[in-house]
Amino acid sequence: MEAIRVLLVDDHAPFRAGLRALLATGAGIEVCGEAASGEEAIVAVEAQQPDVVLLDLTMPGMGGVAATERIVRVSPHVRVLVLSMADDDDSVFAALRAGARGYLLKGARRAEIIRSVRVVADGEAIFGPAIAARLTGYFAGLSRAEPAFPELTAREREILGLLAQHLTNPQIAERLGLSLKTVRNHVSNVFAKLQVADRAQAIILAREAGLRR
Structure with missing residues (x-):
């Protein structure tokens, strides 16, 4: 060589x-x-x-x-x-x-x-x-720096991750031990902060960011 x-x-x-x-x-x-x-x-x-x-x-x-x-x-x-x-x-x-x-x-x-x-x-x-x-x-x-969607609280990010797994509100409530009303409020807050109209748009954003539970 x-x-x-x-x-x-x-x-x-x-x-x-x-x-x-x-x-x-x-x-x-x-x-x-x-x-x-x-x-x-x-x-x-x-x-x-x-x-x-x-x-x-x-x-x-x-x-x-x-x-x-x-x-x-x-x-x-x-x-x-x-x-x-x-x-x-x-x-x-x-x-x-x-x-x-x-x-x-x-x-x-x-x-x-x-x-x-x-x-x-x-x-x-x-x-x-x-x-x-x-x-x-x-x-x-x-990797330890600012998490995805810093505008969300830790609980809201957790719920967004479950939305990305296609869980329904009742399923999320059962998984996290929360009332259905509390979950609905969190989901509404997520939609508002991410400026999305529905679950489908939220799921797309979550998956693009690699967010899971």
């Missing part, structure tokens, strides 16, 4: 030298060039056509995010793997929005860097443990 061609992009020459030596220990990986800025990286990508660009985000001139966006747009077959000190949400998500296929923190172990190069070269995405934990926490936070 052909070697994975890697372009190193970092404004610190000693760090690039260390990366070159590190990658030399990985079978089937070849460093095809180096760049010290985003501008140099764009030129080098066009000239060298690497498989993977191992790139820092913080560099003078054009930063890594802008360089990533340009590289991915002009050469979509080239995969960008970020290797950065920055672990804040803004940096991580800016790089991912720009098209980076992976994100590692500087200080990652040799085996982790080599494995990540191979993974992104194969077309997959990969994140270092610290970044993966941050992404997991971020999306878990989103």
